[in-house]
Amino acid sequence: MFSFLKILVRNLIQGPSTDPFPFGETFTPEGLRGRVRFDASACVGCRMCEHVCAGGAIRFEQSESELRFTLxxxxCTFCGLCQHYCKTKAIVLTEDWHLSHRQEEKYAMVEQGTVPLAPCLGCGISMIPVADELMRVAYRETNQDIDRLRRLCPDCRRKLGIKGVQRCKM
Ligand code: SF4
Ligand code: SF4
Structure with missing residues (x-):
């Protein structure tokens, strides 16, 4: 009984040990995986994030003119696999954990973006131009030829590559 009173008095003097959230401030642990952000301008449409998504939270819909991303x-299980496999950093998990919502709001808890398609400079087929971010990873500097490459579809790039190899052999 005496030890209980001792603990009671000590706790009353010390005050609460836990954060007062949601009635007061709390902290965000470093590296917390929270709300996902999608940057359409950096997306190359490889759909790797959709493929690795453990929760089946990512869907792409392609039309004639665009690729639509929805998460x-x-x-989402906040596993971070999409971010890990996205080489252009088009998809990142932020430290924003303010995601609580009512059940009826669940379809509003989405992240969306649209990647516009453009005609290939070689054959005219609709394609996603290679994002600047990927060009930065692949090439140190850019020039007119490299800029043309990013506007060619994979088939046309391959054909151009084969022509280049043949020229080298001659
Ligand atoms: S977000 Fe990243 S992984 Fe997903 S399709 Fe775009 S580039 Fe690929
Ligand atoms: S964090 Fe994991 S579950 Fe969430 S969207 Fe990315 S891959 Fe899917």
């Missing part, structure tokens, strides 16, 4: 935070 449902409601299904």
């Amino acid at each position: 449902w935070h409601n299904s």
Whole structure:
């Protein structure tokens, strides 16, 4: 009984040990995996994020003119695999953990973006131009030839590559 009173008095003097959240401030642990952000301008449409998504939270829909990205935070497990496999950093997990919501709001808890398609400079087929971020990873500097490459579809790039190899052999 005496030891209980001792603990009670000590706790009353010390005050609460836990954060007062949601009635007061709290902290965000470093490296926390929270709300996902999508940057359409850096996306190359490889769809790797959709492929590796453990929660099945990512979907792409392609039309004639665009590739539409949707991520449902409601299904996301915040595993971070999408970010890990996205080489252009088009998809990142932020430290924003303010994601609580009512059940009826679950379809509003989405991250969306649209990647515009453009005609290939070689054959005219609709394609996603290679993002600047990927060009920066692949080439140190850019020039007119490299800029043309990013506007060619994979088939046309391959044909151009074969022509280059044949020229070298001659
Ligand atoms: S977000 Fe990244 S991984 Fe997903 S399709 Fe775009 S470039 Fe590929
Ligand atoms: S963090 Fe994991 S579950 Fe969430 S969208 Fe990315 S891959 Fe899917």
